[in-house]
Amino acid sequence: MSANAEQHGVDSGSLPHTVAAALPQIEAYMATVVRLAGAPPALEQAMAYATLGGGKRLRPLLAWHACMASGGAGPESLPAGAAIELVHCFSLVHDDLPALDNDDLRRGRPTLHRQAGEAMAILAGDALLNHAFGLLADRLPPTLALATIRELADACSRMIAGQVLDTLGFEGDPDASEWDDAARLERIHRGKTGAMLVASVRMGAMSSGSAEPASLKALTGFAEAAGLMFQIVDDLLDVTQTSEHTGKRTGKDAEAGKLTYPGVFGVEASRRMVEEMRDTALRAVEPFGEEAEGLRQICRFLAVRTR
Amino acid sequence: MSANAEQHGVDSGSLPHTVAAALPQIEAYMATVVRLAGAPPALEQAMAYATLGGGKRLRPLLAWHACMASGGAGPESLPAGAAIELVHCFSLVHDDLPALDNDDLRRGRPTLHRQAGEAMAILAGDALLNHAFGLLADRLPPTLALATIRELADACSRMIAGQVLDTLGFEGDPDASEWDDAARLERIHRGKTGAMLVASVRMGAMSSGSAEPASLKALTGFAEAAGLMFQIVDDLLDVTQTSEHTGKRTGKDAEAGKLTYPGVFGVEASRRMVEEMRDTALRAVEPFGEEAEGLRQICRFLAVRTR
Numbered sequence: 001m002s003a004n005a006e007q008h009g010v011d012s013g014s015l016p017h018t019v020a021a022a023l024p025q026i027e028a029y030m031a032t033v034v035r036l037a038g039a040p041p042a043l044e045q046a047m048a049y050a051t052l053g054g055g056k057r058l059r060p061l062l063a064w065h066a067c068m069a070s071g072g073a074g075p076e077s078l079p080a081g082a083a084i085e086l087v088h089c090f091s092l093v094h095d096d097l098p099a100l101d102n103d104d105l106r107r108g109r110p111t112l113h114r115q116a117g118e119a120m121a122i123l124a125g126d127a128l129l130n131h132a133f134g135l136l137a138d139r140l141p142p143t144l145a146l147a148t149i150r151e152l153a154d155a156c157s158r159m160i161a162g163q164v165l166d167t168l169g170f171e172g173d174p175d176a177s178e179w180d181d182a183a184r185l186e187r188i189h190r191g192k193t194g195a196m197l198v199a200s201v202r203m204g205a206m207s208s209g210s211a212e213p214a215s216l217k218a219l220t221g222f223a224e225a226a227g228l229m230f231q232i233v234d235d236l237l238d239v240t241q242t243s244e245h246t247g248k249r250t251g252k253d254a255e256a257g258k259l260t261y262p263g264v265f266g267v268e269a270s271r272r273m274v275e276e277m278r279d280t281a282l283r284a285v286e287p288f289g290e291e292a293e294g295l296r297q298i299c300r301f302l303a304v305r306t307r
Numbered sequence: 308m309s310a311n312a313e314q315h316g317v318d319s320g321s322l323p324h325t326v327a328a329a330l331p332q333i334e335a336y337m338a339t340v341v342r343l344a345g346a347p348p349a350l351e352q353a354m355a356y357a358t359l360g361g362g363k364r365l366r367p368l369l370a371w372h373a374c375m376a377s378g379g380a381g382p383e384s385l386p387a388g389a390a391i392e393l394v395h396c397f398s399l400v401h402d403d404l405p406a407l408d409n410d411d412l413r414r415g416r417p418t419l420h421r422q423a424g425e426a427m428a429i430l431a432g433d434a435l436l437n438h439a440f441g442l443l444a445d446r447l448p449p450t451l452a453l454a455t456i457r458e459l460a461d462a463c464s465r466m467i468a469g470q471v472l473d474t475l476g477f478e479g480d481p482d483a484s485e486w487d488d489a490a491r492l493e494r495i496h497r498g499k500t501g502a503m504l505v506a507s508v509r510m511g512a513m514s515s516g517s518a519e520p521a522s523l524k525a526l527t528g529f530a531e532a533a534g535l536m537f538q539i540v541d542d543l544l545d546v547t548q549t550s551e552h553t554g555k556r557t558g559k560d561a562e563a564g565k566l567t568y569p570g571v572f573g574v575e576a577s578r579r580m581v582e583e584m585r586d587t588a589l590r591a592v593e594p595f596g597e598e599a600e601g602l603r604q605i606c607r608f609l610a611v612r613t614r
Contacts, residue, residue: 036464036468038465038468039464039468039471040468040471040472040475040477040479040480041479041480041481042471042475042478042479042480043467043468043471045479090433094429094430094433097429099424099425099426099429100426100429100430117406117475118406119406119407119474119475120471120475122401122404122406122407122429123401123407123467123470123471123474125433126397126401126432126433126436126467127464127467127468129433129436129437130436130460130463130464130467131460131464133440133456133459133460134456134457134460134461134464137453137456137457137460138457142449142450142453143449145453146444146449146452146453149440149441149444149456150441150444150445152440153437153438153440153441153444154441156437157343157346157434157437157438157441158345160350160430160433160434160437161343161345161346161347161350161434163430164346164347164349164350164427164430165347167426167430168347168349168424168426168427170347171349172347172348172349172352173347173348173349174348
């Protein structure tokens with residue numbers, strides 16, 4: 001346990017029990033959504049490999065606890081949480097491809113293209129993205145289905161834009177010539193990871209059926225700060241941890257010459273930014289009562305996680 | 308003009324004027340949908356390159372004329388037609404990738420990955436697929452939006468399944484051991500091209516706001532036959548035409564050892580199948596009046612097209 005983790009009374013290796021209690025239901029639900037009637041078994045297997053491989057389920061958990069913070073019970077968020085997780089898994093599969101980040105290891109196992117070939121990784125990623133929308137349309141009441149589809153399409157579009165900037169840079173963008181590295185970094189990460197984390201919280205809150213505009217706004221503020229914090233921690237882990245510990249290749253950002261928080265601001269300043277972002281996120285949900293405790297605990301955990 | 312074309316009074320090089328009259332509106336609408344607020348210019352350019360590059364617009368035209376056949380005026384089909392076209396273009400971009408069909412030429416120009424690199428082709432393809440759903444959710448009335456999103460997700464899932472079978476074969480599928488080449492071929496193509504052509508007609512008809520279940524069923528029958536016919540013609544063109552004429556690499560199916568209609572049934576039998584499928588499709592829309600004339604003309608044209 002790190003000093004930072006001890007300070008918050010959280011085991012940095014795992015989520016608090018009260019927060020993680022939803023995981024079995026999330027996992028069971030995920031297993032039901034990757035069955036595709038009539039699909040070739042090899043495609044279904046590839047989709048399952050990419051989605052049932054022991055991810056943290058951070059996004060469905062955020063959706064679950066944002067649903068609770070908005071007066072829901074939690075399980076109403078399962079379709080939204082699963083759809084976001086499908087999109088998250090699709091993005092990992094495509095980002096790992098040789099033409100992008102060229103990663104061989106993900107969650108301690110071979111990446112999908114190492115396991116099933118590049119063609120299958122491209123196609124299974126496509127199928128996961130597509131399936132996320134079908135899932136929302138099929139499993140939610142009409143108004144909620146449409147509202148969450150809009151959120152998801154918008155967040156996914158921002159995520160892809162962030163990935164384009166992260167992988168290919170800002171070339172050809174006349175506006176970007178005025179931005180320094182810090183501005184570029186924020187732009188990349190608000191898209192690449194931030195947008196989908198914000199969507200997790202918003203779609204989960206919407207799933208409660210009782211989220212007021214003001215509380216949705218407060219939750220969005222929470223998610224924006226927590227999302228940026230999540231990425232800074234990710235960049236720090238890439239510098240400070242071993243592959244064996246995180247289950248994915250580390251040290252790769254520097255190797256690829258990518259903009260990172262420790263690279264731009266230094267390790268110490270990045271650590272301070274993590275604490276600032278954590279506090280900003282927690283302040284955003286101060287008006288909420290006990291029912292937002294899950295979100296607060298996730299936020300504190302994300303500040304001290306070590307993988 | 309081929310003998311076959313003369314027989315139907317159709318110039319085999321282009322669509323009849325009455326059918327093609329919708330093209331300027333379709334083209335103008337397509338140009339409005341690939342603008343993404345806040346996206347990196349390079350991503351928007353790649354999406355535009357892939358979607359505004361002079362395709363036949365067969366799918367939006369089918370949607371338009373199915374809308375008319377169902378009592379609509381035509382333009383109501385534009386969002387549905389554009390969404391299908393985005394998915395079609397995404398599928399071409401990903402299918403052309405080195406790990407899949409490895410094509411350098413599409414519509415007489417370099418494929419997107421030859422033009423903008425593999426990473427951008429993967430990401431722009433993802434963005435096009437995602438954007439299709441956002442488009443339907445944003446631009447259609449709620450009930451129609453949700454119904455067309457369901458159709459599109461289902462059709463796209465079948466299309467990807469067909470592409471998996473076409474590229475990677477039937478390995479790992481216990482059912483497939485009993486299927487002969489003809490059964491496999493039909494299964495590949497009902498997915499790979501058929502599903503999206505059926506969706507074009509169905510989503511166009513639904514866009515009219517007045518498609519009855521019985522007429523939707525008849526139009527589905529039309530599209531299934533016309534879709535299979537389309538693919539048989541495609542396979543025949545791959546054998547009989549030059550790249551220069553079709554604007555894409557030809558002779559590649561045989562080279563890749565793929566199952567094709569001429570390969571399994573021979574050229575002459577494949578030509579007879581084209582005529583049979585054309586007649587089946589036309590019979591399906593016999594009960595419709597003058598307003599289905601556009602669909603009939605598209606069907607006759609597709610039977611004799613040479614590119």
